[in-house]
Amino acid sequence: MKNKIQVAVTQRFNGLTVFDRLQFSVRENEFLCVLGKSGCGKTTLANLMTGLVPATQGGVTIDGEPVNPKRHELAFVFQEPSLWPWRNVRDNVNIGLEIKQVPRDEAGRRLDEMIELVGLQGFENYYPYQISGGMKQRVAIARAFAVDADLILMDEPFAALDAQTRQAMQAEVLRIWERLKHTVVFITHSLEEAIYLAERIIVLSDKPATIKGDFVVEVPRPRDFAHPGFIELRKRLGELIGVW
Amino acid sequence: MKSASEEAVNAAREGIMLAKPEQGRLAASVRVWITNAAVLLAFVLLWEATAQYFESPFIPAPSAVLRAAIKLLIQGDVNGHTLWAHTGMSLLRVLAGFIAAAVMGVPLGLLMGLYPGLYRGTRSLIEPLRFIPPLAWIPIALVTLTGFTRYVFIIWLGAFFPIFVATLVGVPRVEILHKNVALVHGASRSWIVRKVVIPSILPDILGGMRVGLGVGWMCIVAAEMIGGESVGLGKLILKYAEMLRMAEIVVGMIIIGLCGLLMNEVLLVIERRLFRWRWEVRL
Numbered sequence: 428m429k430n431k432i433q434v435a436v437t438q439r440f441n442g443l444t445v446f447d448r449l450q451f452s453v454r455e456n457e458f459l460c461v462l463g464k465s466g467c468g469k470t471t472l473a474n475l476m477t478g479l480v481p482a483t484q485g486g487v488t489i490d491g492e493p494v495n496p497k498r499h500e501l502a503f504v505f506q507e508p509s510l511w512p513w514r515n516v517r518d519n520v521n522i523g524l525e526i527k528q529v530p531r532d533e534a535g536r537r538l539d540e541m542i543e544l545v546g547l548q549g550f551e552n553y554y555p556y557q558i559s560g561g562m563k564q565r566v567a568i569a570r571a572f573a574v575d576a577d578l579i580l581m582d583e584p585f586a587a588l589d590a591q592t593r594q595a596m597q598a599e600v601l602r603i604w605e606r607l608k609h610t611v612v613f614i615t616h617s618l619e620e621a622i623y624l625a626e627r628i629i630v631l632s633d634k635p636a637t638i639k640g641d642f643v644v645e646v647p648r649p650r651d652f653a654h655p656g657f658i659e660l661r662k663r664l665g666e667l668i669g670v671w
Numbered sequence: 672m673k674s675a676s677e678e679a680v681n682a683a684r685e686g687i688m689l690a691k692p693e694q695g696r697l698a699a700s701v702r703v704w705i706t707n708a709a710v711l712l713a714f715v716l717l718w719e720a721t722a723q724y725f726e727s728p729f730i731p732a733p734s735a736v737l738r739a740a741i742k743l744l745i746q747g748d749v750n751g752h753t754l755w756a757h758t759g760m761s762l763l764r765v766l767a768g769f770i771a772a773a774v775m776g777v778p779l780g781l782l783m784g785l786y787p788g789l790y791r792g793t794r795s796l797i798e799p800l801r802f803i804p805p806l807a808w809i810p811i812a813l814v815t816l817t818g819f820t821r822y823v824f825i826i827w828l829g830a831f832f833p834i835f836v837a838t839l840v841g842v843p844r845v846e847i848l849h850k851n852v853a854l855v856h857g858a859s860r861s862w863i864v865r866k867v868v869i870p871s872i873l874p875d876i877l878g879g880m881r882v883g884l885g886v887g888w889m890c891i892v893a894a895e896m897i898g899g900e901s902v903g904l905g906k907l908i909l910k911y912a913e914m915l916r917m918a919e920i921v922v923g924m925i926i927i928g929l930c931g932l933l934m935n936e937v938l939l940v941i942e943r944r945l946f947r948w949r950w951e952v953r954l
Contacts, residue, residue: 477855496857503855509848512948513870525866526856554948574856 431455431610432578433491436475437484438468445471447635448485453578456608458601460621462664463631469614472631473582476612477501489577500527502571504581508563510555517542517551519566523574541569544603561592568600572607581613585620597623601648618664622657623650630667640667731918736925739918748910748919752902758926761891761904765930767819768826768894769880769887775827776834776883777876784842784872785864801836805829805890813897822903825894830883837879841872877942881935888931904930 432453438446445468453459463469474480476487478494478501487494494501502523503509510519520541524534542548545565555563564584571579581600585593601624604611615621621628622644630640642664646656715733722732731739743754783790790797805828812821845868853863895905904923911919 479851479854496855498857501855501857503851505848505851507848509852511849511852511867511870513946522852523856526853526858526862556948570852 429455431457431489432476432612433488434472434476435485436482436487438471438475439483444635447637449631449637451629451638451641453610453612456610458604458611458613458624458626460625460628461612461614461631462618462621462628462668463614463616463636464633464668465616467631467633468636469616469631470582472636473503473580473612473614476578477503477580494578499578500574500576502574502576502579504564504567504571504579504584506583506586508555508560508567508587510563510566512555515552515554516547516558516566519555520569520573522570527574529574537573541573544572544606545569545599561588561596564588564596565599568596568603572603572609576609579609579611581611583615584613586615593620598649600624618661618668619652622646622660622664623652628664630664640664729915729917731921735918736921739916740922740925743907743919743922748907749914750901750910752907754907754922754926756902757904757907757923758930760900760902761895761927762930764819764822764894764903765826765884765887765891765934768823768890769830769884771823771827772830772834772883772887773880776831776879777838780835780838780876781842781864781868781872784839785868787843790839801832806893809893809897818899822894822898825897826887826890829886829890833882833886834876834879837875837882838872841875842868844875845871874942874946877938877945881938881942884934884938885931888927888934891927 430452434452435448435450436446437448438444449472461469461472471480475482476494478487478496489499492498500523511522514522517538520538521534524537529537542551545568547562547565547569550558550562555566558566567584571581584600585596588596597620600613613621613624625644628640628642628644629638630642631637632639642660644660646654646660650657719733722730722735740754743757745753747753747756783793805825808825808828812824816824849867849871850863853867858866891903892905892908895903896909898906900906901910904927908920908923911917911923
C-alpha cells in the first residue's frame with residue numbers, strides 16, 4: 428500500500444520544543460496507533476495533522492499536498508464530547524457532509540447508513556443531553572466516518588468512558604474501520620488499547636518527541652489479551668516506554 | 672373486602688404513580704402557584720393594615736387603588752384618556768425602543784465580538800457611555816428630538832447596552848471544540864459564525880434582551896416626562912403626582928410592573944422553546 432500521509436515537523440511553542448524533526452508516514456487505509464505518555468505532545472500532533480495548528484518547520488502532507496481542511500476530507504474524534512448541543516443526533520452526524528455540501532439525497536443515504544452502523548437507529552432526534560457518554564462518542568465516530576475521509580484522527584476518544592464502555596467502543600471502531608477502510612490515526616496512552624486496535628504502533632519519546640519505536644502488530648484478529656503475541660508485544664512496549 | 676396484601680400492592684402502586692416525574696412536576700408547579708398567591712395575599716393584607724393604621728391620604732388602601740383603577744378604566748383620567756390608552760401607548764413606546772435596541776445591539780455586539788480589535792479600539796468611547804443614566808440624556812433629547820423619537824431614544828438608551836454587552840461577551844465564550852469540529856471539516860469563517868457562533872450565543876442574547884426589556888420599562892417614566900403628550904403610564908403617574916393623588920399613581924406603578932412581567936414571561940417561553948437543550952442541562 429502506498430504512503431498516504433507524510434509527517435515531518437519541528438514544533439516549538441514559546442521556546443519549548445515539542446517535536447524535533449519528528450518523521451513518520453501513514454499508509455492508505457492503515458490503522459495507526461500513536462502511543463505516548465501524557466504531556467509528550469500527542470494532542471499537538473493531532474492538531475498539526477488536521478491543520479488546526481501550523482507547524483513551526485516542515486509540515487504534514489496528504490497525497491503529496493500540504494494538509495488543508497478545505498481540500499482534504501479530514502475528521503477528528505476528540506477526547507471531550509464535541510457534539511453541538513443545539514443539534515440532534517442526526518444533524519450532528521451531518522456536520523461534515525453539510526460543510527462539504529454533499530447533495531441532500533446522497534447525504535441522507537450516508538446518514539442513514541452511518542447511524543445504523545453505530546447502532547443509533549431510533550435516537551436520530553435525540554439531543555446530546557439526552558444520551559449517554561458512550562452514545563455521544565458513537566455519534567462523534569459516525570460523524571467522522573460519514574465523510575469519505577482521507578484521514579480520521581482520534582485523540583484518546585474513549586479516555587473519558589468507563590472500562591466496559593471503552594472495550595465495547597474499541598470493538599465497534601474496529602468493526603466500522605474494517606467495513607469502511609479509512610486511514611485512521613488513533614492517539615492513546617494505553618498499551619492495551621494500541622495493541623488491540625492497531626495494524627502498526629509508533630511510540631513517541633518524551634519532549635522533544637521523536638519516534639522511539641515502530642511496531643507492526645501481527646497478533647491475529649479478533650485480538651485476545653491473553654494471546655502470547657499480545658503479551659509479548661505488551662512487554663516489549665512496556666520496556667521501551669518505561670514506567671507509564 | 673380487600674385483603675391486606677391487596678392493599679399493600681395498591682399502596683405500592685400509588686407510590687410508583689406519585690414517583691412519576693410528570694406528576695411530581697405538576698405538584699411542584701401547583702405548590703409554586705399557591706406559594707405565590709399566599710405571598711401576594713399577605714402583601715395586600717399588610718398594605719391594608721398599614722393604610723388603616725395611618726389613615727393618611729398619602730397612603731392609599733388597596734381598596735382605594737382598586738376604585739381608582741376602575742375609574743381610570745371606565746371614565747379615564749383628567750384628560751379623558753382611559754387606562755387602556757395609557758397602557759397601549761406605553762407598550763408601543765417600550766416595544767419600539769426595545770426593538771431598536773435589539774436590532775442595533777445584537778449585530779454590533781456580534782461584530783465587535785468577532786473582531787475584538789474593533790471593540791478594543793472604541794472601548795474608551797463605548798464604556799463610559801454605558802454608565803450615563805438615560806435620565807441624564809433628557810436635556811439633550813429635549814433640544815434635539817421631537818415626538819415619538821424622544822421616547823424611543825430614552826428607552827433605547829436603557830435597553831441597548833444590556834443586549835449589546837450580552838452578545839459581545841458571549842462570542843469569545845463559544846466552545847473552542849465546537850469551532851474546531853467545523854474547522855477540521857473545512858468550514859469557512861462565515862459558516863462558523865452562522866452555524867456555531869450564533870446558535871451558541873443565542874441564549875446569552877435572549878438573556879440580555881430580558882434584562883434590556885426590564886431597563887426599558889424602567890425608563891418609561893423618564894421618557895414620558897419629556898414626551899409632551901398626555902398619554903402613557905409614566906405620564907399618568909406624573910400627572911397625578913402634581914395633584915398628590917396617590918391611588919392613581921399606584922395604579923400606574925402596578926400596571927408598569929404587570930406589563931414588564933408579562934413581556935418577560937413571553938421571552939421566557941420563547942427561551943424555553945428554543946433552548947430546550949440548554950434548560951434541560953441545567954435542571
